[in-house]
Amino acid sequence: MESMARAATTSDVFNAIAEPQRREILVLLRSGERPVTELAQELGMTQPGASKHLRVLREVGLVRDRRAGKQRLYGLDASGLRPVHEWTGGFERFWNESFDRLDEYVQDLKQAKQEE
Amino acid sequence: MESMARAATTSDVFNAIAEPQRREILVLLRSGERPVTELAQELGMTQPGASKHLRVLREVGLVRDRRAGKQRLYGLDASGLRPVHEWTGGFERFWNESFDRLDEYVQDLKQAKQEE
DNA sequence: TTGACGCATACCTATATGGGAATATGATGG
DNA sequence: CCATCATATTCCCATATAGGTATGCGTCAA
Numbered sequence: 001m002e003s004m005a006r007a008a009t010t011s012d013v014f015n016a017i018a019e020p021q022r023r024e025i026l027v028l029l030r031s032g033e034r035p036v037t038e039l040a041q042e043l044g045m046t047q048p049g050a051s052k053h054l055r056v057l058r059e060v061g062l063v064r065d066r067r068a069g070k071q072r073l074y075g076l077d078a079s080g081l082r083p084v085h086e087w088t089g090g091f092e093r094f095w096n097e098s099f100d101r102l103d104e105y106v107q108d109l110k111q112a113k114q115e116e
Numbered sequence: 117m118e119s120m121a122r123a124a125t126t127s128d129v130f131n132a133i134a135e136p137q138r139r140e141i142l143v144l145l146r147s148g149e150r151p152v153t154e155l156a157q158e159l160g161m162t163q164p165g166a167s168k169h170l171r172v173l174r175e176v177g178l179v180r181d182r183r184a185g186k187q188r189l190y191g192l193d194a195s196g197l198r199p200v201h202e203w204t205g206g207f208e209r210f211w212n213e214s215f216d217r218l219d220e221y222v223q224d225l226k227q228a229k230q231e232e
Numbered sequence: 233t234t235g236a237c238g239c240a241t242a243c244c245t246a247t248a249t250g251g252g253a254a255t256a257t258g259a260t261g262g
Numbered sequence: 263c264c265a266t267c268a269t270a271t272t273c274c275c276a277t278a279t280a281g282g283t284a285t286g287c288g289t290c291a292a
């Protein structure tokens with residue numbers, strides 16, 4: 001495993017949701033569990049394609065599956081998205097501040113630190 | 117360009133922040149502008165490595181650069197993270213609800229729709 | 233047990249990356 | 263114009279994907 005090109009998608013939620021179609025799958029699953037075939041059809045992808053994306057999502061824990069007769073229903077487990085939401089949330093003050101005021105902000109921080 | 121392996125990181129913020137080191141760069145930049153060399157040093161990567169990551173971040177608009185004498189200072193432009201924050205926020209109710217109650221929730225949705 | 237159906241895998245191909253090393257570019261001070 | 267510092271690029275390589283097609287596997291109904 002020398003010189004990995006990128007963190008495996010199977011081990012990182014950030015990477016797992018970097019794929020547009022996987023994000024679409026997650027969105028669809030908000031309205032309830034679905035079998036693979038249905039997802040594939042709704043997203044216009046092949047069944048193997050959907051299965052592969054679902055596998056990635058399952059391995060990072062964003063999706064759960066359970067057997068239901070002949071079918072296998074996939075359901076959302078969005079808790080893994082929480083860290084992503086929180087991480088981006090850590091930048092919230094930066095998009096609320098304009099760029100000009102950002103500099104002031106940083107100055108304030110520095111000053112506050114000196115006054116500690 | 118047939119059969120793209122994945123959306124180009126240069127055109128998608130989700131993909132750009134899928135790389136751990138790029139996320140670290142963004143975090144560092146919250147405390148102010150930095151030249152490439154400093155970033156590279158603080159993150160224990162080579163200068164070319166840092167430059168390449170910064171290029172990706174710049175192309176998706178998460179980072180701005182300006183010349184300052186001999187140096188080139190990179191600064192944060194976190195507005196591009198907002199869509200990610202909002203997208204993940206769309207799943208918030210799913211991690212607040214337990215899995216058992218989730219099913220009820222979906223039932224409620226369906227019922228509400230019928231009663232429209 | 234045997235189809236048929238639903239889904240997961242294996243295989244193959246073109247691309248996209250990340251990382252390291254060497255090198256090209258740019259801007260600055262003399 | 264030159265030497266130098268700060269960065270960006272270019273090459274090269276190994277690996278990670280995404281997608282398509284063919285195929286294996288497990289489950290259910292008759």
